Amino acid sequence: MSSINIHNDEPLSPAGRLFVQPATHQIINCSLGLKRPIELTAARHVITNSLMIKHPRFSSILITDHHGREYWRQIELDIDRHIILRSEPVGEYDDDDDESAVNDYVSDLAVSSPLSNDKPLWEIHLLSAHKCVVLRVHHALGDGISIMSLMLTLTRKLDDLNQTPLIEPLVSSTRRRKLGTLGEIWKLMKVIWFSLIYVFEFIIRGLTVKDGKTVVRGGEGVEMWPRKLATAKFSLDDMKTVKNAVTEATINDVLFGVISLGLSKYLGNRSSDSLQEGLQITGVALVNLRPSPGLQDIKELMKKNVVSGWGNKVGIMLLPVYYHRDVSDSLQYLKRAKMMIDRKKLSMEAFLSHQIGYFVMKFFGVKVASMLNYRVICNTTFTISNVVGPREEVTVAGIPVTYMRTTSSSLSHAITMHMVSYSGNADMQILVAKDLIPDPENLAKCFEDALLEMKQASVQI
Secondary structure (H helix, E strand, O other): OOOHHHHHHHHHHHHHHHOOHHHHEEEEEEEEEEEEOHHHHHHHHHHHHHOOHHHHHHEEEEOOOOOOOOEEEEEEOOHHHHEEEEEEOOOOOOOOOOOHHHHHHHHHHHHHHHOOOOOOOOEEEEHHHHHEEEEEHHHHHHOOOHHHHHHHHHHEEEEOOOOOOOOOOOOOOOOOOOOHHHHHHHHHHHHHHHHHHHHEEEEEEEEOOOOOOOOOOOOOOHHHOEEEEEEEEEHHHHHHHOOOOOOOOOOOHHHHHHHHHHHEEEEEEEHHHOOOOOOEEEEEEEEEEEOOOOOOHHHHHHOOOOOOOOOOOEEEEEEEEEEEEEEHHHHHHHHHHHHHHHHHHHHOOHHHHHHHHHHHHHHHHHHHHHHHHHHHOOOOOOOEEEEEEOOOOEEOOOOOEEEEEEEEEOOOOOOOOOEEEEEEEEEOOOOOOOOOOHHHHHHHHHHHHHHHEEEEEEEOO
């Protein structure tokens, strides 16, 4: 009898296998800012009593059999091996510059600190000097939606310390228009047409086609370059004001309009003379494929089948933006973004990209599937994701949380952006290859200015 049957080992999901390959290895780094430092004993108590560590993935190690197949094997969990206390300050920063210190700490983790395979693939770092907790979770354990769901089991509502916060997705309130028979047929034809076009584009991105050379484009090997991390801060009220200025726009439309305008601003400041008007800059967006757009109810999930809704349920969309010298009409960037994203959502690109990866892995092996994903990243310019957090303030061990932010291991992209909304704000972590983008703070400001310009244009309509 094999060791797999003896230990009741569980094989990794196809996406999980992808995230442990060297070319596509990924760790999620979540930062929670606190009003005051958390003590080690309090942190240990919170972790010990949370639902997070009761999930089998958080008490399982990664093993590989002699055929090269990866499995999860449950072991007895030693929590103390997963809590890392750092009392001393990070670098030489002013006492009130905790943000820069934490960003530097996380940017170093993003490129040079893998998780050890001799214990379950997660850690919690307590940065006492900077009033911050950093949760590190291997992407093979789950995607951003899953990890955020479990992370929130460490928190409680500010106004009721006995209640875990609930999550409501930021969805549009627009109603679906009723279509006649001809309208439904026409819509079906568009679904097929756009799906064929975008899947073809996805495939050729993994083969030969790449973005034009700019100062913000990475490429093969860039994932190993040193990183810098900056934070762009947005108000959700401002984003909603802009959203309401364009019929049936969504928060994601606004986010991508901000990125489109912000990148044009940044590129114009650095290299406007050498760039062609209308140059395409392609982003890779991670799309949640679950039926419900919100975060998972962990208690209900664990009462049923832990694996059924858990894991990496994501697809990929390629979202192009275009460089324009004229940035005066800010809402035009939102309108173009909405038109493009509407077509993408009408297609089945995200679902089919997921299925293509599964097909390639099944028939050609995980190494080929990993290389296909790696080539898509090498041939595009940036990564973008957006996860909805709590709308209300929450606490950890009775200490109010001031911000929630996330980023991931470095990719061959020179720019990786992850936005998380929390308590009326949305913070976007911008992880860059600092040899290509030495001033990520300026890039963050370009994004912040883009939203403020859109807001100003919106209130004038």
